Amino acid sequence: MKSPIFYAIPGFILLVLLEAWYGYRKNKKYYRLNDTIANFSLGIGSQIAGVLSKVLLFGVYVYIYDHAAFFHLPKTWWSFALAFVLFDFLFYWAHRISHERNFFWGAHVVHHQSEEYNLSVALRQPWFHNLIAFFIFLPIPLLGFDPITFGLAAGLQTLYQFWIHTKAIGKMPKVFEYFFNTPSHHRVHHAINPKYIDKNHAGALMLWDRMFGTFKAEENPEEITYGITTQFKSWNPVWANVHYYHEMLVKMKQMNWKDKFRMILARPGWLPDYLGGFQPVQEVDTTVYKKFDADTTSLFRAYGAVQFIIALAGAIAYLDHFSALTTFYKWFFAGVVVISIMIIGAIFERKSWVVWAEVIRLMLVLAALNSYYYYWYSHWLTIVEAISAGAFAVFLVWFVISVSRYREDSELA
Numbered sequence: 001m002k003s004p005i006f007y008a009i010p011g012f013i014l015l016v017l018l019e020a021w022y023g024y025r026k027n028k029k030y031y032r033l034n035d036t037i038a039n040f041s042l043g044i045g046s047q048i049a050g051v052l053s054k055v056l057l058f059g060v061y062v063y064i065y066d067h068a069a070f071f072h073l074p075k076t077w078w079s080f081a082l083a084f085v086l087f088d089f090l091f092y093w094a095h096r097i098s099h100e101r102n103f104f105w106g107a108h109v110v111h112h113q114s115e116e117y118n119l120s121v122a123l124r125q126p127w128f129h130n131l132i133a134f135f136i137f138l139p140i141p142l143l144g145f146d147p148i149t150f151g152l153a154a155g156l157q158t159l160y161q162f163w164i165h166t167k168a169i170g171k172m173p174k175v176f177e178y179f180f181n182t183p184s185h186h187r188v189h190h191a192i193n194p195k196y197i198d199k200n201h202a203g204a205l206m207l208w209d210r211m212f213g214t215f216k217a218e219e220n221p222e223e224i225t226y227g228i229t230t231q232f233k234s235w236n237p238v239w240a241n242v243h244y245y246h247e248m249l250v251k252m253k254q255m256n257w258k259d260k261f262r263m264i265l266a267r268p269g270w271l272p273d274y275l276g277g278f279q280p281v282q283e284v285d286t287t288v289y290k291k292f293d294a295d296t297t298s299l300f301r302a303y304g305a306v307q308f309i310i311a312l313a314g315a316i317a318y319l320d321h322f323s324a325l326t327t328f329y330k331w332f333f334a335g336v337v338v339i340s341i342m343i344i345g346a347i348f349e350r351k352s353w354v355v356w357a358e359v360i361r362l363m364l365v366l367a368a369l370n371s372y373y374y375y376w377y378s379h380w381l382t383i384v385e386a387i388s389a390g391a392f393a394v395f396l397v398w399f400v401i402s403v404s405r406y407r408e409d410s411e412l413a
Contacts, residue, residue: 002319002320003047003151004151004155004156004158004159005159008159009316012119012122015163016036016119019166019168020036020118022168023118028167030116031116031118031120033301033304033348034235034294034301036118036120037304037308037344037345038114038124038345039114039124040308040312041237041308042123042125042127042237044311044315044337045127045237045241045337046127047319048127048318050130052331053131057131057134060134060138061140061141061147061150062141064138065144065145065146069141070144072146073144073145073146073149075146075149083145083150083153084157086139086145087137087150087153088157088202091157092202092212094133094136094137096198096212096214097133098129098133100198100267100268101265102263102264102265102270103265104129106248107126107128107132109126109243109244110129111124112190113227113228115227116226117165119162119163119165121190127241157203160181160203160204161181161203164183165183167221170184170221171218172184178206178210179205179206181200181203181205182206184217184221185200185202185209185217187218188200188216188218192225192226192229193224193284194280194281197281199215199216200215225286229269232292234349235294235345236345236346236349251275269281294348294349296347296348296350297406299401299405299406300406301348304344304347304348306395307340307347308341311340311344314333314340314365314369315337318333318337329371332371333368339361339364343358358399362392362396366389370385370388
């Protein structure tokens, strides 16, 4: 059974386009191409990581449900509603721990790296967080909620959180704002202004933050700065998932063994006294603060956008046919997609190594596409090979011209 998120992908794309169009009409720049592609890339990687780890996590859930559950609840509307509320409650604690402990924040930080706040940010998801936070949700099978009910409740709660990632919607009616998470509440959660740090961890129900002292109302949305306190200056989705752990290791090299272990579950910002002690979040100096960006030529941007659309289509096809693929092809195609989105990010970062990396990637994609077609439809293979080889040649020429134009512009500047 496919995830409800998979079926929602076309809706996500449509709503992102509508929000971008609305911002354009209102003369508000909600989106930047490079940031949006980075958000989608991380969403693609998250879905691929999800299907690859699904067998393990789903297997653990089913085993606990079959062998350790206190009882088995019937499949009714009230058991689904109860599962939704329980999942949302546990999500609050998983989310809160992910902000308050380094090991978990290292995975969750991915979702907060964007310096924009729009619907595409909802798709910016970590790749490994489910693996390290899954244990928090184990009370659900123990209490007898069957796997399908759990999956539907988790999917619905996840879908709910999509629409709250926007600046286009102001405050909702007071009663709704009191009980439910809204764009206003979630803008607070994504802010790096000190007064908003580690507030509003709710998924769908705002009651948990109000009950456990982490609620904060939005004061002035125009003053909010988004992102993370140490600016993440990259469009690389792989680096986005590991950079915080790398920073932790660099700091831990300077610590004694006791503090190395303490660092793992310390709060973000913690350092031992001999390294300066706890580092509080500082106010953002808006007079000098600039969002991360990297200028490229319009030809380069267009090339990167087209390659991303192809990668997105490939990822959707991969997810759609995942259950029918052999183990080799599951990992092979996953690798092709991840390499593609990583190199596309490098194109927007103007990395020097991207010149040869993109040529290799194009050849890899050519091999993957023909391999995929042969795997499913061996007839007409020669025609498909000719068409894909022609596309490879067009993209190679386009890329070479883009690099050449960019270098000419750089020299003139």
